[in-house]
Amino acid sequence: MLTLVPPDIERYVADHSPAETPLFAALRERTYAELAAPQMQVGPVEGALLRMLVALTGARSVLEIGTFSGYSALSMAEALPEGGTIVTCDIDPVATTLAREFFARSPHGHKIQLRLGPALDTIAALAAEGRRFDLVFIDADKTNYCAYYDAVWELLPRGGLVVADNTLWSGRVLAPEGDDDRAIVRFNARVHADARVDHVLLSVRDGVMLARKR
Numbered sequence: 001m002l003t004l005v006p007p008d009i010e011r012y013v014a015d016h017s018p019a020e021t022p023l024f025a026a027l028r029e030r031t032y033a034e035l036a037a038p039q040m041q042v043g044p045v046e047g048a049l050l051r052m053l054v055a056l057t058g059a060r061s062v063l064e065i066g067t068f069s070g071y072s073a074l075s076m077a078e079a080l081p082e083g084g085t086i087v088t089c090d091i092d093p094v095a096t097t098l099a100r101e102f103f104a105r106s107p108h109g110h111k112i113q114l115r116l117g118p119a120l121d122t123i124a125a126l127a128a129e130g131r132r133f134d135l136v137f138i139d140a141d142k143t144n145y146c147a148y149y150d151a152v153w154e155l156l157p158r159g160g161l162v163v164a165d166n167t168l169w170s171g172r173v174l175a176p177e178g179d180d181d182r183a184i185v186r187f188n189a190r191v192h193a194d195a196r197v198d199h200v201l202l203s204v205r206d207g208v209m210l211a212r213k214r
Contacts (some may be wrong), residue, residue: 004171004203005124013045020044024071027102031069034094040068042139044163046205047075050137052162053210054079057161059134062124064088065148066120066140068163070099070112075110076137087131089122090114090140120144132157139165142180145187153213160213162197168207 005013020028033036054062054076060083062076066074067090077086090096096114096139103109115122119140125140136152145164152162166193167173167188186211191199197211 004168017045018048027071042072047071048074049204051079057135060084062086062135063133065135067099068095070102073112074106077111080111081203083109086112089119120151135161136161143183145183146190156213158213162211164209166206167201167209
């Protein structure tokens with residue numbers, strides 16, 4: 001998904017946010033060179049936001065739904081303390097092969113556990129293991145956003161944070177036509193009506209919803 005921010009403003013934001021390190025720049029370049037739909041990768045600004053959210057919340061355990069090539073997982077891993085962990089799940093063996101390569105190249109890659117398989121199955125397995133997560137990042141198939149939100153609820157402690165990407169969906173939330181459009185509209189409405197959370201919808205890149213469990 002493309003940003004809704006005008007290009008000159010986007011450049012200004014990028015110029016006044018943390019610079020991308022060589023490792024992340026290389027991952028972004030490889031993603032665009034080798035993978036289908038490379039625009040699914042979070043950019044440097046959203047990566048910095050995720051890193052900041054992990055640091056601000058003091059999270060020690062993170063669940064990511066949608067690994068793709070690993071940019072967001074690595075961003076969050078950098079902010080985790082030693083002993084902190086990210087479980088990231090995806091169904092794409094090609095994209096996650098690239099992710100594994102860059103996890104191995106990062107000094108924070110040992111904090112990341114990658115699980116291949118349908119995310120709802122992974123979440124159910126994690127629940128059966130008694131796992132709990134301080135922060136959940138949802139960035140996968142849009143039609144399941146509400147299902148993911150419901151599935152992770154019991155894995156979150158009070159004060160746990162859900163972060164969902166693509167919640168403006170290139171502006172199509174204003175005039176939804178396709179299934180993905182309508183799914184994002186339903187998800188935003190679900191969170192907005194949920195009295196169990198404090199929430200805010202941000203216009204970062206393609207939209208980021210934050211929902212903190214009360």
